[in-house]
Amino acid sequence: MANEDLSAPLGLGKRRFLRLPFGLIGIGIVSVFATVALIWIGIVDDPLGGEPTAVIPLSTADGLASRDIEVVEIRPAMDGELGPSLRKNGGDQRLGPRYELMDQEALNAAAGGLPNYPDPRVSERTGFGFLPRIGSEGVRPLDAYARPFETEFASTPKIAIVITGLGLSEAGTQNVLDQLPADTTLGLSPYGANLDRWIQGARTKGHEIVLSLPMEPFDFPDNDPGPHTLLVSLTQSELTERLTWLLTRITNYVGVMPEMGARYTSTRPTLQLLMEKLRDRGLMFVDNGTSSRSVADEIAEETTTPFSGVDVVLDAVPREDEINAKLLQLEGIARARGVAVATGSALPVTVRQIEKWARDLEERGLLLVPVSATIDR
Numbered sequence: 001m002a003n004e005d006l007s008a009p010l011g012l013g014k015r016r017f018l019r020l021p022f023g024l025i026g027i028g029i030v031s032v033f034a035t036v037a038l039i040w041i042g043i044v045d046d047p048l049g050g051e052p053t054a055v056i057p058l059s060t061a062d063g064l065a066s067r068d069i070e071v072v073e074i075r076p077a078m079d080g081e082l083g084p085s086l087r088k089n090g091g092d093q094r095l096g097p098r099y100e101l102m103d104q105e106a107l108n109a110a111a112g113g114l115p116n117y118p119d120p121r122v123s124e125r126t127g128f129g130f131l132p133r134i135g136s137e138g139v140r141p142l143d144a145y146a147r148p149f150e151t152e153f154a155s156t157p158k159i160a161i162v163i164t165g166l167g168l169s170e171a172g173t174q175n176v177l178d179q180l181p182a183d184t185t186l187g188l189s190p191y192g193a194n195l196d197r198w199i200q201g202a203r204t205k206g207h208e209i210v211l212s213l214p215m216e217p218f219d220f221p222d223n224d225p226g227p228h229t230l231l232v233s234l235t236q237s238e239l240t241e242r243l244t245w246l247l248t249r250i251t252n253y254v255g256v257m258p259e260m261g262a263r264y265t266s267t268r269p270t271l272q273l274l275m276e277k278l279r280d281r282g283l284m285f286v287d288n289g290t291s292s293r294s295v296a297d298e299i300a301e302e303t304t305t306p307f308s309g310v311d312v313v314l315d316a317v318p319r320e321d322e323i324n325a326k327l328l329q330l331e332g333i334a335r336a337r338g339v340a341v342a343t344g345s346a347l348p349v350t351v352r353q354i355e356k357w358a359r360d361l362e363e364r365g366l367l368l369v370p371v372s373a374t375i376d377r
Helices: 002-007 022-043 104-108 141-145 170-179 195-204 236-247 268-280 296-303 320-337 348-358
Strands: 123-125 130-132 158-166 185-188 209-215 255-260 284-287 307-309 339-344
Touching (some): 158 170, 158 320, 158 348, 170 195, 170 348, 268 284, 268 296, 320 348
Parallel strands (some): 158 339, 255 284
Antiparallel strands (some): 123 130
């Protein structure tokens, strides 16, 4: 031992250090924890460790992916933001149709067809044609031409669907009349051909009618709704002349809905003037729901104009799966808020999907109503 110490290099005594593989030990500990976690997740039914959860079984329509399902909040009260088609406060004044003022023939025929001739109480003859007006007894076109609906189901969620652009295509318009239920509201274009024929067909089958009103979009004139478009630059006399021409294109309608019109419905002075004229004619205004900048609901409330607004555009993407998803969204809104309004075009795919969807609507606890029934919330 002494010789070994003497032979050691100068300054280096005999020292022994205990060297442990700390890196390997650390990796081993991490591996153990990971293995335990994987076993826990695989064996235990509650990998979230007791956090509150809820499982809701969903049955989806054919052709729908999970991305198509939207969760709609069910609110216990109606005090918050109510959406575009709901009035914030209606007070005691009801602006919707007063069915007691309707012609008795219309009431008797409510379950089937409706009268298809102009009611003399609410129309006046002009150089352009019959112009709607409020009668001497206070009867409005909204009262005379509205389709009555069963009011005893007051608590049942209600859905109104307006099909627009009718009268422009003979095949498309006839397909709508043949396929869709009577409570569907039809929007006729003022530029359509054979409008008297389509009015008679629609009213005979019991449909309520609105007039599509061409109004200025933001990209006018690149996007032009037609030669009698209502523009924000019109003087009051020019607006009156154009509006008179448009309102006399058809009869037997309860109100108007914009065709395009994003700029017009966001311009307060001109929209207020239009609303006042429509109110004084006894008509309702249905906002088409295509512009987030629209102030139509605010102006309608200020001018006490009968109003409803579209919540869902069904065929912005005209495919079966997209339309089915929008119909499911529409149902969710109706169940959450009590009333929902949608619009769609006369495309064959849209008509086909709505017809299928409406077959068992009442069995699912929902009621299809004309758009005039959605005015008073």
